Amino acid sequence: xxxxxxxxxxxxxxxxxxxxxxxxxxxxxxxxxxxxxxxxxxxxxxxxxxxxxxxxxxxxxxxxxxxxxxxxxxxxxxxxxxxxxxxxxxxxxxxxxxxxxxxxxxxxxxxxxxxxxxxxxxxxxxxxxxxxxxxxxxxxxxxxxxxxxxxxxxxxxxxxxxxxxxxxxxxx
Numbered sequence: 001x002x003x004x005x006x007x008x009x010x011x012x013x014x015x016x017x018x019x020x021x022x023x024x025x026x027x028x029x030x031x032x033x034x035x036x037x038x039x040x041x042x043x044x045x046x047x048x049x050x051x052x053x054x055x056x057x058x059x060x061x062x063x064x065x066x067x068x069x070x071x072x073x074x075x076x077x078x079x080x081x082x083x084x085x086x087x088x089x090x091x092x093x094x095x096x097x098x099x100x101x102x103x104x105x106x107x108x109x110x111x112x113x114x115x116x117x118x119x120x121x122x123x124x125x126x127x128x129x130x131x132x133x134x135x136x137x138x139x140x141x142x143x144x145x146x147x148x149x150x151x152x153x154x155x156x157x158x159x160x161x162x163x164x165x166x167x168x169x170x171x172x
Contacts, residue, residue, distance in 0.1 A: 030048060031048050031049050031054060032048075032054050032055060032056035032058075032059055033056065033058070034056035034057060034058055035056060035057075036054045036055065036056055037055065037056060037057055037060070037140050037141060037167075038054070038055040038060065038124075038141055038166065038167065038168070038169070039052055039053070039054050039055075039167070039168050039169075040052065040053040040054075040055070040089075040093055040168075040169045040170075040171065041053075041168065041169070041170050041171070042100075042169075042170045042171035042172060043095070043098065043171045043172065044093040044094055044095060044171050045093060045094025045095075046092065046093045046094050053093055057126065057132070057140070060083070060084060060089075060124065060126055060141075061126065063084035063088055063089060063092060064084060064085070064088055065082055065083065065084060066082070066083065066084065066085045066088075066121060066123050067080060067081060067082040067083075067123075068080075068081060068121065068123070068146045068148075068149070069081070069148070070144075070145075070146050070147045070148040070149070071147060071148055072144070072147055072162070073147070073154075073159055074138065074164075075138075078148070079128050079129050080128070080129050080130070081123060081125040081127065081128055081142075081144055082123070082125065082126060082127040082130075083123040083124045083125040083126040083127065083141075083142075083144075084123065084124055084126075085117065085121060085122065085123055085124075086116075086117040086122045086123065086124055086143065087114075087117040087118055087122075089124055090114060090117065090171070093171070095114065095171050096114070097114050097115070098113075098114050098171065098172055099111050099112065099113050099114065099171075099172045100112050100114060100169050100170065100171050100172065101169070101170040101172060102143055102161075102163040102166055102168075102169050102170075103163075103166070103167060103168040103169075103170070104163050104164060104165040104166060104167065105135065105165040105167050106165060108163060108165075109163075110143075110160055110161050110163050111172070112143070112161045116145075116161065120145055120146060120149075120150065120153065121146055121149075122143060122144065122145050122146075123143075123144050124141055124142070124143060124144075124166065125139075125141065125142040125143075125144040126140070126141065135165060138164035138165065139164070139165065140165075141164075141165070141166040141167075142162070142163070142164040142165075142166065143161065143162055143163045143164075143166055144162055145158060145161070145162050
């Protein structure tokens with residue numbers, strides 16, 4: 001009987017070790033401990049504060065990070081930007097299609113089809129040139145398209161979707 005109990009513990013331990021490692025690489029579903037810099041509302045499957053998903057900087061940094069260098073219509077030079085891919089953020093919340101309404105601190109809003117995030121490597125930029133992006137310089141969060149990678153991204157329609165000072169994403 002003691003041998004069976006020991007073997008059962010070994011099997012349970014063996015299966016829990018890989019799961020523990022996987023959990024550390026994903027964003028926890030707990031409420032943020034730092035200042036909330038992003039709220040996601042609407043048709044989402046994963047929430048952490050009532051029926052919303054709230055994120056502090058640390059939680060967004062726990063998502064897989066992506067980076068690219070690009071010029072933008074609003075900046076003077078080519079910069080290096082980092083942050084999670086929008087498709088990864090939305091997949092984390094259980095969103096695969098539809099539209100999102102992205103709202104900025106200054107009241108600007110843009111409706112963006114989720115398909116954009118699969119057609120292009122759009123990031124929610126957290127950093128520019130290795131540093132957090134200040135509010136006065138389009139931060140702290142910026143839905144940013146890799147403008148230098150595809151000429152189609154330079155159209156007015158696409159530029160209007162690059163929302164800076166993001167504070168809220170409403171999944172429609």
